[in-house]
Every structure is written in structure tokens, then in C-alpha cells.
Amino acid sequence: MIAWQMIRFAVGGLAANKVRSALTMLGVLIGVASVILLLAVGNGSSVAVKESITSLGTNSLTVSSAASRGSATAAKKLTVEDAEALASATDAPAVKSVAPVVTTSGTALYGNISYQPGQIVGTYPAYFETANQKIAEGDYFSADDVLNSRKVAVLGSTTAKELFAAEDPIGKRITIGGTPFTVTGVLTAKGSTGFNDPDDVVIAPLPTVQNAFTGFGSVNQILVQASSADTTTEAQSDITRILMGTHALKDPTKVDFRISNQTSLLSARESTTKTFTVLLGAVAAISLLVGGIGITNIMLVTVTERTREIGIRKALGAPRAVILGQFLAESTLLSVIGAGLGVLAGIVGSHFSVVGIKPVVIPESVLGAFAIAVAIGLFFGSYPANRAASLRPIDALRHE
């Protein structure tokens, strides 16, 4: 009953200075909302990265040429022969399929529309499955297209939209760097990761691209699909062994190629976004702390302003604990209402995408931010409340 009474006194105290109470709550509100929102943005970007990487396929491995480390032995470039050696190896059961990849850039023309796609990729049909590229319309190019160096291409969804807008691209003829290509299919959109757009791409048969652009030299990458996500390590050692053979290398610590799998890429990117999230969270936590100091400040003002009232209450026999409780209830009420509104603002705010990232609210952050805000109200309110409670009645009554 006394507790209920204290809350009533506290509500009365807050209502007496509505603007001041509202501004103090705003401090806590901004703190809590920014904790929730910024953590949600960080989490959202990490979720997006994870999705984009798993969309590439977790059992794919990328072999790329290692840059020469300045030593006498010049790194041997990867070639189509390396890829064929991998594909034809009989003692590598973990290697399911192999696709050499060359990448280049150029301007695509359709009618009077000119567009530069992010990447022009020359490869084998196995690439589509390995890179988890699914067809939306039309069809992939075939192994036969590769053997005959046919001038066909599959477009990423972004490229297709830029060149054809509402038109149906299938069977249409586009020109890239003077070479005409017939569009056989359009890929399903994968969605942007926020770093680059995987849908902004033109994929054509390897010899066609080599003939038109890069020449029949080395390839940029060899994309290897392991038989399953569990055999990637096994596949990796198979690849190392076979390529050491074709490159005539003896020392496994001095290879001139690099194998990266999507899992390692995933963890690298994930740790980046984690740092990003922690950084955002720290900034938000500071604003929450500032909100807490705002509470202390305003409660100190309130106590000074109401010293005489405290004196009257003490003369009427208010025990120390009741005065303490009243002012603690006031500061906690400020923080609870501020935090509640902050949670609301944070959740509403997380429905809007921030710089291309769709925020994903972490439920723990909502609970945590709320709890911390309430604790801050108690902690930062305790100093002014204690000051009020330990006033001597005679001094408090004389206060003007």
C-alpha cells in the first residue's frame, strides 16, 4: 500500500513538470531506440551477407592463381588444362564438377540501349549449378554450345532489366564488344548483398568469351563443386594434389594457387559484420548512458526545487525510505516510460530499410535495452533520491 502511494506521489511529481519529464524521457527513448535499431541494422547486414554467401552454394570451392610473392619462381597461371585435369581425375571422388571461369568487362548494346554489366563471365555449364545460379526464363547454354563456341549468353536479372526493360529478352540479339550474342536465358534474381550485385552479369560459353575478349591464355578462376558440403576439405586436398602435379610443384607450402571455399568466405565476412554490429551497439550504448545522465541531472534539479516539500513531508513523519522510494520511483518511471516508447520507436523504425540494409531486430537487444534503461533509471536516480532522503528536516524546511 505504501509502495502504491509512492508511485502515486511519483506520478504527481512527474506530471507537475510535463515538459521537463517529456524531454528527459526523450533522452532515454533515443538511447533505447538507437540500441535496438543500430543492432538490428548490424544484424540485418550480417543476415544479408550470410544469405548471399549460402546462395552461392556452400559446397563450392574457388581456385584462383596466387599472386607471385616476388620470389624467383614466377607463379604459373591457371589454365583450362588444369581444369580438365581436375575434371578427368579418377582418384578425386570429392570433386563433383569443374568450371573454369574467365571474367572481363565490356559494354552491351541492344538496339540503341547501351549498358555496362558488372561482369562478363565465360565458363562451362557446370558453373550454373556450382555457383547456385538458377534460370528464371529460357535455358542455360549447353556443353554443345561450349564445344562449338556458339555466341550465346545468359543474362543476370539486373542486366536483363537494364537492357530490355519490359521486353522478353529470350532469343534477342545483343552486341558485346562488337560480338553479337543470342540471349538464351535469364537468371533468377539473387538479391543484392549490399556490397555488389550478383545479378548484374552476362554469362557466356568459355571459348566464346576467350575468342572475343580475353584470348586463349589463362583463366581467372576454376570453380569446383564438391560432392557435398561435408567433403569440401577432402575436395580441397584433392585439388591441391592434382594441381601440384600439373604445375610440377613439390613443396605443398609453396603452391602458386589458392583455394577458398564459401565457408571461409562466410566466416570472414561474418566477422566483419560482427565488428560492425559491435561498433554500432557501442555508439548506441553511449547515447543510452547520456540519457541516464540526463535523468540524474533532472532529478537533482527536482530535488533542489522540492527541498521544502521534502522538509514538510519529513515533518509530517515521512520515513527516509518513503522519500527515497518516491524519488527513485520518479526516476525509474522516467526511464521505464522512456524505454517503453524507445522500444516502440526502435521496432517501428526497424521496418524501414537503412542504407539498403533491411534491419533485423534481435529480440535479446529489445529486452536488454529495456532492462538496461530501467537499471540506469534506478542507478542514476539513486544519487539524487539519496540526497533528498538524507536532508535534515530542519534544513529542508528552512530552504527557500
Add this chain to the structure above:
Amino acid sequence: MSTGKPPVIQIRRVTKSYGHGDAVVHALRGPDGPDGTPHGVDLDVAEGDYVAVMGSSGSGKSTLMNILGCLDVPTAGRYLLDGTDVGHLDEGQLALVRNRKIGFVFQSFNLVPRTTALAQVELPLAYAGVRAAERRRRAMAALTLVGLADRAGHKPNQLSGGQQQRVAVARALVTAPAMLLADEPTGNLDSRSTEEVLGLIDGLNARGRTVVMITHEDEVARHAKRVVRLVDGAIVSDVRQTPVDAPPPALAAEVVA
């Protein structure tokens, strides 16, 4: 002079001084003892008595009032309130004593701002832990007694000075304290409100409540049964105007008239 009942207030050799060393000020000192040190103030107030403490400003009457009200502690000496030595009480117990045994009426009313008259009067009961329904009933009874039942919902800024002081009187008596302590209760009031408030206090005393009233006006002191005068922190005169068990002089005069 003695009525046989134990005194409500018993102070023995009480002194109060502020400051240190050469700058020490004895607000209450009493007569000097044989060795030249202050002997301290002695005062007994019997149950049902109506004492006016008079003195000019700086005479120590406010200090005495603060000590009697347990708002301040004496530098030395003993103070027994209703048989309890308050010198040995801690802060929490002193709060309890103020709540249960003393009703305050201040010169500047000292109502809690932005609070209705009813809630003002309920306040000491709330601190005493009385249940809401009982609290409301007793607060309304007290407000009715001071003639403000129809102003129960008004806040201090909606009441006149006299009405505010009557709310303060209701608040002081609602806990049925052993003693009503009034510090210049009419100092800020016009003559009509003064009469109203003094009439209330007379009535309370007539019903047996012990009253100690600080004042510097002879007009006001005439309402008391006993007048104590303070000069420079010592009692210089102690005059009984009416016996303790008689009605207060102002009421008696009305009856005669």
C-alpha cells in the same frame, strides 16, 4: 500548578549552540550556572496545557520549537516527549515520533504544492500506514472539524491564507497527536482569519489537546493558559493565566459574555 498527570513535555538543561570556537552562538542557553557555563533550559508542559512561547526575534523561540518538534536535536540536555527520551532515537524512530505524537502548524502554512486539501490531510496517515478508506474517513472528519469539508478537492493555490492554515490545522490533528506545535500560526493571516484559526486551536485545547504555540503578539498570547517568555535563549518569565484543567481563557470569556 501540578495536575498529577505526567507532563507531555519535559526538557532538562537543554542547550543549543551553532558554530565552533569563538564564533559559537548559544541559541538556547538558559541561566548561567555557578561556573559561568550555560545551565540550559528547563521546561515542563502538562497534558492539556496551552502554552504560548513569546520572545523577540533571536530570542531562541524558533530553536526551542524545532527541538520540541524533533526537527532538530539539542546540543546537550534531555528531552522527554510523552515519557520517551527522544535523544536516544534514531532517524527512523524520530520520523515515527513526528508522525504519531506531534502535529505541526507553521507560519507559512507549508502545504504540499499541487495537492488537494483532502490529500494533504491524508498525508500523515499515509505515512503512518493507515488504509485508504480509513484514511479518507478520518481526513474528511478533520476537514469537517475545521469547516472546510466543501473545499476538500481544492489545491493550495485555490485556497485563501486562512483556509490554507485551517487545512494545516486539520493535517496536524488528523493523527490525534500528543501535542500540537504551532509556530506563529497567525503570523501571515489577516485579523479575521487569525480569529478563525485561534478559535480552532482554542477548541482543540478545550477538548484536551496539549498546545504549544510560538508567537510574538500579545493578542495571540492572550489565548494561552500559560505564557513563557524567552530572552537571549533563557526563560525570563513563566506566567500562568488559567489553570491547566480550565477551558482556554478566550473560550471562557465567550461563555461569560
